[in-house]
Amino acid sequence: MNKAELINELVALNEKYNRFIEINDYIDNKWNYETASALDKFNGETKPLDGVPKVFKNLPVFPKIKEESVNKLYAAYQESKKLLMYIGLPTAACTLLFFITHKSFLSTIAAVGILVTILFAVKFSTAKKKYELEKGNYEGQLRKYNDSLETFNSTMADFPTEKSNGIRAAKEYIEYYASREDLFQKTFEECEAKKKALINEGLEIVCFDEKHCYTY
Numbered sequence: 001m002n003k004a005e006l007i008n009e010l011v012a013l014n015e016k017y018n019r020f021i022e023i024n025d026y027i028d029n030k031w032n033y034e035t036a037s038a039l040d041k042f043n044g045e046t047k048p049l050d051g052v053p054k055v056f057k058n059l060p061v062f063p064k065i066k067e068e069s070v071n072k073l074y075a076a077y078q079e080s081k082k083l084l085m086y087i088g089l090p091t092a093a094c095t096l097l098f099f100i101t102h103k104s105f106l107s108t109i110a111a112v113g114i115l116v117t118i119l120f121a122v123k124f125s126t127a128k129k130k131y132e133l134e135k136g137n138y139e140g141q142l143r144k145y146n147d148s149l150e151t152f153n154s155t156m157a158d159f160p161t162e163k164s165n166g167i168r169a170a171k172e173y174i175e176y177y178a179s180r181e182d183l184f185q186k187t188f189e190e191c192e193a194k195k196k197a198l199i200n201e202g203l204e205i206v207c208f209d210e211k212h213c214y215t216y
Contacts, residue, residue, distance in 0.1 A: 016205045023202040027195060035191040042187055046180050051169025053162035054155040061148040063141035070131070070138045077131040080124040088117045 091113030 020202055020205045023198045023205075027198060027202075031191070031195050035188070038187055038191060039184070042180075042184055046177075049170065049173045051162075051166045053159050053166050055152065055159050055162070058148065058151045058155045060152050061141075061144055063138060063145050065134065065138040065141055067138065070134050073127070073131040073134050077124075077127040080120065080127040084117070084120045084124045087113060087120055091117050 091110060094113055095110040
């Protein structure tokens with residue numbers, strides 16, 4: 001083999017090497033994305049089911065918060081309010097009497113009472129906020145439920161007519177979807193075939209004799 005033949009052989013080997021690298025890069029990094037994109041595009045072009053009765057799109061939205069939860073927080077709020085009054089009123093009375101009589105024991109009782117009153121006031125404020133927040137959320141959900149129920153009842157009037165149309169549309173869609181499923185499978189098989197062809201091409205590049213050549 002002369003110098004020119006050797007150079008040509010090296011150029012050919014380099015081209016095969018570059019092609020082998022290109023094939024491996026496609027299979028490892030690009031094939032999955034390309035296949036997923038093709039299938040996603042196919043799914044995006046598949047039309048949705050039409051003819052569904054409006055009543056199924058306007059079902060009542062039930063409140064997630066239960067009335068019992070609101071009542072429980074209300075009871076806790078009232079209880080904390082009652083306890084605050086039980087300790088706050090005597091504390092205020094003792095404080096007033098101390099300023100009138102200047103008895104030292106009344107000062108001690110008033111001081112302790114004030115501290116306890118502050119603690120109960122914090123508890124009362126927390127209970128009140130929790131109750132008002134839960135009540136506001138519940139009332140909002142209840143309004144949404146009543147509105148959705150009104151819409152649901154109005155759409156029920158058209159349900160008998162829409163039901164027959166919906167059944168007919170569903171039967172037609174079954175046939176349409178079956179045909180689309182066949183096309184989906186064909187699209188996937190085409191992607192698989194492309195991958196297999198490239199794998200076989202790559203194997204042919206690295207084959208160095210007939211004994212070591214394989215097909216995918």
